[in-house]
Amino acid sequence: MKAISCSTRSAGFSARGGGIIYVSHRLEELFEIADTYTVFRDGEFIETGPIAALTREELVALIVGHELHTHTHSERGADARPMLEVEGLSVRGKVRDVSLTVAPGEVVGLYGLMGAGRTEFLDAVYGIGPRDSGRVRMAGRDLPPGRPDLAIRNRIAMVTEDRKLSGLVLPAPIRHNISLSILGRISRFGVLRGRAEKALSADLGRRLRLKAASDQMPAAALSGGNQQKVVIARCLSSAPKLLICDEPTRGIDEGAKQEIYTIIDDFVAEGGAVLMASSEALELLQVCDRIAVFKKGALVRIIPRSAANQQNLLHEVS
Structure with a gap:
């Protein structure tokens, strides 16, 4: 069976004289498919024009109604003592011997393809998923497996992957x-x-x-x-010190995404720490200070923001 991309199909349809109105939360798709853009905000028409005439950042600014907030990545949290320490964490068949740290004032991202073990790792750290081996410490205190109540008591909170199933x-x-x-x-x-x-x-x-x-x-x-x-x-x-986020912007519009990025940035600016998994490389590049790349359950590399780009992230997981 041969896979045909949406862009290939739409190009063929438009070449035959058809017109397409395409609505998507994924802006990369719009730049790949669209010829013109039209922006609505809060029920009002904002602007229309050729999509080749603006950048992604300019389109996002039109959508949210203001310039993008600039996130600072200059060694944020680099000199601080780790708040979260994970050593040799394994989950049978899912995660293999993963070690990493998260410092106050730092956002550490987890990147990988579906099934790479990111969610299982986060669940094991928080205590809602199994942990076969390894050690998790929060502010120097050991957290035993299977005890999310102790994670909460030690000021950890978690935004789960599916808000409708387990978040609300x-x-x-x-x-x-x-x-x-x-x-x-x-x-x-x-x-x-x-x-x-x-x-x-x-x-x-x-x-x-x-x-x-x-x-x-x-x-x-x-x-x-x-x-x-x-x-x-x-x-x-619950006034947490560590916020664990699993796909925190899945299925929401660009304006809401930018607001959540600002919430995360404000949280770390006040001394909090964030461990965040996302399948969107551009999201991690905008928000994170370091990006931990997962592949087949293993941590293959941790890349500082200054050295990370979409190409080398995709290369690591391919």
Whole structure:
């Protein structure tokens, strides 16, 4: 069976006189396929023109309504003592003898093809997945396998890969989703303190620029980007020092992506650390200080941001 790319099919259709309106969250596809672009933002027409006349950064700026935030990568976190230390972590058939560190003020990315072991590694670090061997330490304290409660107690929070399956209680209100991780702190004698929950929701909603008519709306009624912000708000509610993110921008629009990048950048600027897996090389290149490349369950190389580009990342996993 011969695979035919979308760009090949669309080129053939347009060559026969057809016209195509193509909508995608993946901007690389637009530059490959489209002849012209049209940008809408918040229901309003913004601009149209030939796509060859602008760069990816210029298109993103049109989509989000402002210039892209410049992320600093000049040895960020390089001299700090590691916050997270992973030594020889293995998961049978999935991850083989992986060691890495994450320092305060640093974003470390995990890159690899599907099945490379990134998610299994993150799950094992956090304690929701198996760990057959290896050691995980957070701020010098050992974290045993299979104990996410101890990870949370040691100020680790995790944005899981699938927000609808494991990140949110979709029928529940936004307010309740945000407070799930700290119910014990905002309850008294087993009774939830409504005012405390409301104040928490309002504060995080404002900080993360959550777009919702009310925090009493069910999470299911939100757009994908705002659902992801609720997941991150729940994580931040516990005041973590380490944020583990597995595909934190999957299935959301470019504007929401840029806002989440800014949330991550603000978090590390305040001394937090981030361990982040993504299948998008450009995303990791924009956000991360170092990129750990996974292939067939093994860590093959850690590349500093100053030496990384899309070509050498793809070369390492091919």
